[in-house]
Amino acid sequence: MQEQVIHTEKQDKRQHLLEVAERLFAEQGYEAVSIRHLAKEADVNIAMVSYYFESKEKLFRTLLESKMPKTRAILEELLASDIPSWEKMSKVIDMYIDKFFVNRAFHRIIMREMSLQQRPEHVQLIADNFARNMKIIRGIIEEGQEKGQFRYVDAELTIASMFGTISTAIYNHKLMCMLTQQPDSELVYGDEYRERFKRHMKSMLQAHLLLKAGG
Amino acid sequence: MQEQVIHTEKQDKRQHLLEVAERLFAEQGYEAVSIRHLAKEADVNIAMVSYYFESKEKLFRTLLESKMPKTRAILEELLASDIPSWEKMSKVIDMYIDKFFVNRAFHRIIMREMSLQQRPEHVQLIADNFARNMKIIRGIIEEGQEKGQFRYVDAELTIASMFGTISTAIYNHKLMCMLTQQPDSELVYGDEYRERFKRHMKSMLQAHLLLKAGG
DNA sequence: AAAAACTAAACAAACGTTTGATTTTTTCTT
DNA sequence: AAGAAAAAATCAAACGTTTGTTTAGTTTTT
Numbered sequence: 064m065q066e067q068v069i070h071t072e073k074q075d076k077r078q079h080l081l082e083v084a085e086r087l088f089a090e091q092g093y094e095a096v097s098i099r100h101l102a103k104e105a106d107v108n109i110a111m112v113s114y115y116f117e118s119k120e121k122l123f124r125t126l127l128e129s130k131m132p133k134t135r136a137i138l139e140e141l142l143a144s145d146i147p148s149w150e151k152m153s154k155v156i157d158m159y160i161d162k163f164f165v166n167r168a169f170h171r172i173i174m175r176e177m178s179l180q181q182r183p184e185h186v187q188l189i190a191d192n193f194a195r196n197m198k199i200i201r202g203i204i205e206e207g208q209e210k211g212q213f214r215y216v217d218a219e220l221t222i223a224s225m226f227g228t229i230s231t232a233i234y235n236h237k238l239m240c241m242l243t244q245q246p247d248s249e250l251v252y253g254d255e256y257r258e259r260f261k262r263h264m265k266s267m268l269q270a271h272l273l274l275k276a277g278g
Numbered sequence: 279m280q281e282q283v284i285h286t287e288k289q290d291k292r293q294h295l296l297e298v299a300e301r302l303f304a305e306q307g308y309e310a311v312s313i314r315h316l317a318k319e320a321d322v323n324i325a326m327v328s329y330y331f332e333s334k335e336k337l338f339r340t341l342l343e344s345k346m347p348k349t350r351a352i353l354e355e356l357l358a359s360d361i362p363s364w365e366k367m368s369k370v371i372d373m374y375i376d377k378f379f380v381n382r383a384f385h386r387i388i389m390r391e392m393s394l395q396q397r398p399e400h401v402q403l404i405a406d407n408f409a410r411n412m413k414i415i416r417g418i419i420e421e422g423q424e425k426g427q428f429r430y431v432d433a434e435l436t437i438a439s440m441f442g443t444i445s446t447a448i449y450n451h452k453l454m455c456m457l458t459q460q461p462d463s464e465l466v467y468g469d470e471y472r473e474r475f476k477r478h479m480k481s482m483l484q485a486h487l488l489l490k491a492g493g
Numbered sequence: 494a495a496a497a498a499c500t501a502a503a504c505a506a507a508c509g510t511t512t513g514a515t516t517t518t519t520t521c522t523t
Numbered sequence: 524a525a526g527a528a529a530a531a532a533t534c535a536a537a538c539g540t541t542t543g544t545t546t547a548g549t550t551t552t553t
Contacts, residue, residue, distance in 0.1 A: 231442030
């Protein structure tokens, strides 16, 4: 067991640095995390950051690129599949909630990065990825509308609602705890809450999107 | 005309500093805005910040307190009023969208502050205010449910959706532009988009909340 | 013996803040 | 109303830290 710890911690300090950096950046923001702070937390020498990543900026970019999720393939497959439109949306909801809940530290970083827009390369990278995914989801909604399964809602803002609800739940941790009247902790991201969250999202978007049979 | 400029800029440098600080903090985040940067942008001497506000921290706190919105009174009045529950929710939506759109720079700061949770006093201040408001809105939803006007939806997460949609639209500026396929600018916060946003929110929450007559 | 990994110490630059002097405004006395 | 005294506002320069990064040397691995 001790050997394993030494193994995983010493074999790849680079990876270890990335992991600690992800946590710290998510917790405190890019500017607030100093190299010294990061090095101490990761228990490596200060110079190792420059040694492995050249600069703090490039460490950040490496982190971003290494974790940039490849969701598009799944979404495209979903769009092309031969199931009712609502089932597609339901699966989109499941996937996004799972993805965001599991990688919440990373998504917090992404959101802050998009909000500040200080590093144009990152903004471009994230934005492009996001734009493509959103286009597919809009495709699903419009397909449902054309097939007479969905109401003619504002597709773009419907996506904003789906994405916004999940984003805020992840990003604004404290708010989520307060809303669900849970003592402040990461418990709101547990399995129980995640299922509750999925139920709510599906219930709301179903009511919003689906044409009632008796309409 | 020149006299007026001199008048407004010189009469209260303190206020001017606060206004520039609000813009810069919203744009770049607390840590990224240096005193020198702020002083230069506001065209005052570096020492004036400490002279008026003691420290950067207290400047930030002053900004927060001076802009902390007093929404509760309006909400409480709304809850007590004798109109259908949906009309109450509709007014809540209008008020929140207007409030957030107009003071979006301030709300971006608040959201970042809540996400990072680095200054406990600020978090407490914002959280308390928020908690009270959310309790009232939950009251409106539960009242509608008891009166048989609303479905028994997950009230807490419904609020999360309302708040989350608006928050993300304000906070994630770029995302909003991309979703609405608008060239990047503050145009998505113009009157036209604001009305569209209100229509969407009401449409979605109405479908979600309202019991269909023929159910 | 060569290469890679690692380290302590030092670097200039930028940070928030303070100092001490100077200018401007206000207040009070004549 | 005029001018001296007091107060407030403003400034350039410097304070001690901390920042990200580099250096030059040591240890470890290949």
